[in-house]
Amino acid sequence: MSGKPASLAQQIIETIFLERYGPDSQEVSFTRDDLVAAAKALGAPRPKNLGDIVYSLRYRVPLPEVVQREAPPGREWAIFPGGNAVYSLRTVPFNLIEPRQGLRAIRLPDSTPGVISKYALSDEQALLARVRYNRLLDVFTGLACYHLQSHPRTSVTIANSFDGTPSSSQVEHESH
DSSP: OTTOOOOHHHHHHHHHHHHHOOTTOSEEEEEHHHHHHHHHHTTOOOOSOHHHHHHIIIIISOOOHHHHHTSOTTEEEEEEEEETTEEEEEEEEOOOOOOOTTOOOOOOOOOOOHHHHHHOOSSHHHHHHHHHHTTHHHHHHSEEEEEEEOOOSSSSOOOEEEEEEEOTTTSOOOOO
16 A cells, blocks of 8 residues: 555454455455444544445545455455445456547646635545536536535435436427
8 A cells, every 4th residue: 555554444444354355255244333343453443434434445545455465366346335234345347447548638727716726625525526617527428417416314325416418409309
């Protein structure tokens, strides 16, 4: 992990992985209670937000090197929800998205308001704000895209949703 000390989330998932992983394992399941037990085994205080441990490892920080090394060739480990407070580490085909060679760059002016640019952090919410202000989804999909941000209280959280609707120039009008 580039010489950087492992985060508590990485240490916790590494502890669980090493405890449950076997040489032919394709999946390692765990619960929120396992996260608490692993923190305790590490001598760390009980994490305040257990969901953030899983979220961080899915979207923000890489899985520990110990976990990454055990993936079969051409595969990588990923965390998936497995039910109410249940998760699993599973191997999936390696999925690196790279731009195709030979495409030309499309330069767009940055339409992010100055106050937003000045105070935005460098997290995914700041990136989503820039995507919205610059209408990047509209430009690259050719659709008029509308953003809805919500946190409904269900077993699945949908923080950001984008709806793409063809613009009037894309809709074929029927002549009557």
